[in-house]
Amino acid sequence: MTTSFLPEPDGEPTPEARQLYDDDLAGLGYVMNASRLWAHQAAAHDALFGLLGQCAEAANLDDRRRGILITATASTLGDSYCSLAWGTKLADPSLAASLLQASDDRVEGLDDAERAMAAWARKVVRDPNGTRQSDVQELKAAGFTDAEIVAITLFVALRMAFSTVNDALGARPDAAYRATAPAEVLAAVNYGRPIAPGPT
Template identity: 35%
Template sequence: MTIIETPDEDEVTGEVARIYAADIKDLGYAASHTRVMSVNPEAYAGWEQLIRGIVSQLGKRRYELVTLAAAQALHSTACRLAHGRKTRALIDDEQLERIARDYRDAGLSEAEVAMMEYAERVVTASADMTEADSLRLRELGFTDREIVDITLAASARGFFSRSLQALAVEPDTPPDLPERLRGALLAPL
């Protein structure tokens, strides 16, 4: 449990109130990771802007797939649960469960699998990567912008997941996430 003290929903004002309100609208409560990260609301707003800039070109589906792969490689319970929930709007639960258990055997395209493998390497072995890693994505049809955005999405997940882990933020389990899907998302961790 984190030692970071955060205000209750009825005590926040200004930018922090806006940040909490977005979670309350989406989840019905301010998530523990939101509460802790909004201790620095300027950085949190910058984080949101960075993610919007990545998603605007990469697309939500690709962003979420990259995020799920990076979160798995980082052993991030919080990010796997939160983004598993978000991915439900893009992918049906049956395929999402298959992706969560083993994305390599989930009916994804070769390009999507390669993108997710690349994301894992970004967060676990970036110092060992060479142009061959990016070239593989290019050979599968990704543009330079998409390769950069995939790299940024995975790197951003590394930043956020590691921050939550370092601060011992207890992960929330979204109440609308079915038990079976929750188990699939957490099984690889």
């Protein structure tokens, strides 16, 4: 089964890779294709997600806000894997589909702070050198502190790094998404690598 351009590492998994697999099995019932890829550098995966967790805490990101930031980031980057994963995690499938399809952030169901975050994420992905003081001021007007703005920006940049590694090395979204992703989300993700073959 083709899940990425690289096979899983040979031999016994490292303790970090085994933990990746065990966490997937406990939470999902299967090992994600991304985890099979990151098993080659599982310690780096842990360090990356440790830093993402620090950023989420510093920016006061709950699950909904993390989902909004990640879907805005992944869809703008054209990453189908994270779009499907987080579009599925968001509690409102219609909101998720709107975020995944939007080229801007005139999305129903977002409050002012969420709209400002999503707009900022898209700008950072599209052209980090094209951002302006006025863009940062929009975040401040929505209630974010300077420290939170740095944490949000770092969160987006780290998610871009994670998506870039997955996409460049051919990681395909897990076959399970055919069954677990809401129909609206499946329809919205018409970009990036296709879902992997295999049973759902």
